[in-house]
Amino acid sequence: xxxxxxxxxxxxxxxxxxxxxxxxxxxxxxxxxxxxxxxxxxxxxxxxxxxxxxxxxxxxxxxxxxxxxxxxxxxxxxxxxxxxxxxxxxxxxxxxxxxxxxxxxxxxxxxxxxxxxxxxxxxxxxxxxxxxxxxxxxxxxxxxxxxxxxxxxxxxxxxxxxxxxxxxxxxxxxxxxxxxxxxxxxxxxxxxxxxxxxxxxxxxxxxxxxxxxxxxxxxxxxxxxxxxxxxxxxxxxxxxxxxxxxxxxxxxxxxxxxxxxxxxxxxxxxxxxxxxxxxxxxxxxxxxxxxxxxxxxxxxxxxxxxxxxxxxxxxxxxxxxxxxxxxxxxxxxxxxxxxxxxxxxxxxxxxxxxxxxxxxxxxxxxxxxxxxxxxxxxxxxxxxxxxxxxxxxxxxxxxxxxxxxxxxxxxxxxxxxxxxxxxxxxxxxxxxxxxxxxxxxxxxxxxxxxxxxxxxxxxxxxxxxxxxxxxxxxxxxxxxxxxxxxxxxxxxxxxxxxxxxxxxxxxxxxxxxxxxxxxxxxxxxxxxxxxxxxxxxxxxxxxxxxxxxxxxxxxxxxxxxxxxxxxxxxxxxxxxxxxxxxxxxxxxxxxxxxxxxxxxxxxxxxxxxxxxxxxxxxxxxxxxxxxxxxxxxxxxxxxxxxxxxxxxxxxxxxxxxxxxxxxxxxxxxxxxxxxxxxxxxxxxxxxxxx
Numbered sequence: 001x002x003x004x005x006x007x008x009x010x011x012x013x014x015x016x017x018x019x020x021x022x023x024x025x026x027x028x029x030x031x032x033x034x035x036x037x038x039x040x041x042x043x044x045x046x047x048x049x050x051x052x053x054x055x056x057x058x059x060x061x062x063x064x065x066x067x068x069x070x071x072x073x074x075x076x077x078x079x080x081x082x083x084x085x086x087x088x089x090x091x092x093x094x095x096x097x098x099x100x101x102x103x104x105x106x107x108x109x110x111x112x113x114x115x116x117x118x119x120x121x122x123x124x125x126x127x128x129x130x131x132x133x134x135x136x137x138x139x140x141x142x143x144x145x146x147x148x149x150x151x152x153x154x155x156x157x158x159x160x161x162x163x164x165x166x167x168x169x170x171x172x173x174x175x176x177x178x179x180x181x182x183x184x185x186x187x188x189x190x191x192x193x194x195x196x197x198x199x200x201x202x203x204x205x206x207x208x209x210x211x212x213x214x215x216x217x218x219x220x221x222x223x224x225x226x227x228x229x230x231x232x233x234x235x236x237x238x239x240x241x242x243x244x245x246x247x248x249x250x251x252x253x254x255x256x257x258x259x260x261x262x263x264x265x266x267x268x269x270x271x272x273x274x275x276x277x278x279x280x281x282x283x284x285x286x287x288x289x290x291x292x293x294x295x296x297x298x299x300x301x302x303x304x305x306x307x308x309x310x311x312x313x314x315x316x317x318x319x320x321x322x323x324x325x326x327x328x329x330x331x332x333x334x335x336x337x338x339x340x341x342x343x344x345x346x347x348x349x350x351x352x353x354x355x356x357x358x359x360x361x362x363x364x365x366x367x368x369x370x371x372x373x374x375x376x377x378x379x380x381x382x383x384x385x386x387x388x389x390x391x392x393x394x395x396x397x398x399x400x401x402x403x404x405x406x407x408x409x410x411x412x413x414x415x416x417x418x419x420x421x422x423x424x425x426x427x428x429x430x431x432x433x434x435x436x437x438x439x440x441x442x443x444x445x446x447x448x449x450x451x452x453x454x455x456x457x458x459x460x461x462x463x464x465x466x467x468x469x470x471x472x473x474x475x476x477x478x479x480x481x482x483x484x485x486x487x488x489x490x491x492x493x494x495x496x497x498x499x500x501x502x503x504x505x506x507x508x509x510x511x512x513x514x515x516x517x518x519x520x521x522x523x524x525x526x527x528x529x530x531x532x533x534x535x536x537x538x539x540x541x542x543x544x545x546x547x548x549x550x551x552x553x554x555x556x557x558x559x560x561x562x563x564x565x566x567x568x569x570x571x572x573x574x575x576x577x578x579x580x581x582x583x584x585x586x587x588x589x590x591x592x593x594x595x596x597x598x599x600x601x602x603x604x605x606x607x608x609x610x611x612x613x614x615x616x617x618x619x620x621x622x623x624x625x626x627x628x629x630x631x632x633x634x635x636x637x638x639x640x641x642x643x644x645x646x647x648x649x650x651x652x653x654x655x656x657x658x659x660x661x662x663x664x665x666x667x668x669x670x671x672x673x674x675x676x677x678x679x680x681x682x683x684x685x686x687x688x689x690x
Contacts, residue, residue, distance in 0.1 A: 017138065018049065021049055022044055027133060027145075038132055044143075047094070062083070107132050158189075160262060189260075195212060230289045251268055261294030268288075277537065318374060452470065503531065549581050637679040
């Protein structure tokens with residue numbers, strides 16, 4: 001009996017890919033934005049490699065009908081996690097078809113701004129695609145996907161691969177997309193919205209499509225400033241032609257992350273849709289390069305398990321850094337490596353999980369993984385590194401890989417000690433600071449940065465001359481930023497001259513460091529600090545306006561008059577700040593009700609989560625709280641972005657400590673929708689238990 005049990009357990013958990021190879025899938029889908037559902041017909045072609053009695057497809061909370069194998073009715077079991085097809089399956093080719101419907105709890109998101117036009121998008125990384133399309137949570141099962149999607153003709157529909165055709169039928173259009181090569185299910189995507197599109201061609205003639213919402217058409221150049229250049233650079237640097245038929249980039253509202261490398265069609269957060277001023281603080285360059293690099297490292301070759309996740313994130317991070325080096329230069333590249341080295345060293349005090357571990361942190365997988373590649377690249381030389389990367393990608397194209405597969409290709413081009421490398425960079429939790437500093441010191445700016453950092457605990461009088469000379473030099477701005485940051489806790493009288501020097505560099509980042517570091521502004525520095533209000537940086541303007549308003553009540557009217565037409569980033573950071581300051585300045589406005597209504601509107605579902613949270617924080621901080629504010633705060637608790645919903649819950653918990661506000665929450669309860677009522681009742685009950 002014991003042996004039988006062991007056999008059964010082994011069989012149950014054996015990878016299905018050893019028995020079944022799913023080759024292609026075609027889905028004809030319909031999306032219903034009102035009901036937030038998706039349904040359709042699915043057609044899988046698969047091959048039985050070894051006899052098996054049950055075939056599994058991951059499918060979360062789906063309903064199935066007309067399940068057929070080779071056009072014959074099949075015996076199937078549908079659970080809340082998967083579709084099981086039962087039979088006596090022998091070696092050979094087979095054909096599976098079925099119809100399904102689902103109302104996904106995650107992975108397919110309907111972003112409806114105040115009942116205006118909707119945006120629909122997916123996020124599958126992890127094991128989430130099976131919430132909206134019957135597929136495979138196992139990354140080792142790679143399939144050629146071809147989706148047809150029917151939706152309102154007023155909208156663009158985007159999926160993976162080439163758009164094969166469009167069929168318009170009355171108010172509905174069917175969009176048919178076609179992939180040629182296999183990929184893991186987590187890379188399947190869908191995006192629906194109202195977009196403008198620009199089409200370009202890479203040097204290699206790959207079609208490039210760049211999307212923006214209609215309202216953002218004038219932000220095309222700054223948003224996508226370096227996108228084609230990045231594409232052409234990465235193709236050349238990696239040495240393997242882009243492995244897919246087309247490349248698209250699409251911004252979506254309230255996206256969960258910075259970006260996602262869905263094969264052929266990257267989705268990214270609208271926070272990176274910027275004008276020329278916004279570009280200075282919040283540009284898309286790094287995210288753009290990172291997600292594109294994933295189309296080789298992640299999409300073309302996929303880590304076979306989470307233990308080897310650095311083969312995706314470390315590689316994408318490193319090649320994105322190389323792309324930035326191409327655009328912004330060596331000083332930028334080395335400064336960024338220096339900064340991430342400091343982050344890794346600091347985190348290693350408490351983070352005890354190394355790179356080669358499925359539970360490693362994002363910092364470890366991304367930044368330490370990239371650092372490992374930088375150290376390897378420098379150690380074996382550019383020619384050997386590129387040769388190994390090229391052979392690695394070609395050998396394992398459209399397959400899954402592990403760290404040893406990569407090392408095998410390195411061994412072919414170098415006798416570098418990979419055992420020591422693995423122990424030092426991938427298995428140790430300690431950061432190799434000595435090696436890192438040696439590599440970084442090839443750059444002159446880093447040499448000076450290291451000197452500056454050594455002086456952290458030195459008395460200002462002893463280092464002032466050196467710091468002053470450095471601020472006056474043409475050294476890279478990050479070194480000057482470090483100097484300003486080092487001055488933060490010094491007495492104002494002692495550092496005043498250095499701060500003036502920092503402002504006179506006229507470098508945005510250095511001036512921004514001054515703005516952020518000086519929260520108590522002396523009168524004899526006011527005029528100089530006021531000059532920050534004119535910097536071409538929405539971030540600097542926000543910081544400077546707030547601290548000037550706080551420090552100089554007698555000048556508030558002047559500051560507010562100057563900034564009354566400021567908008568800022570697309571999250572309205574400057575406008576929401578201005579409204580809260582104007583409402584908190586006695587006798588500034590006779591239209592306080594109009595301003596309150598505008599600020600409260602920014603906290604409503606008409607805007608994205610970042611704008612809503614920004615507005616709610618200001619409303620609560622400045623004690624502008626009424627039923628509408630509380631309703632919008634409760635609405636936050638039901639949002640799909642966990643950071644925003646957590647903010648909503650945490651803020652409500654704080655406000656419930658106030659008896660009057662608790663009564664207000666109880667009063668608005670009946671006006672909320674069922675999801676909001678559920679969340680608020682739960683929070684009210686928490687407080688009662690306490």
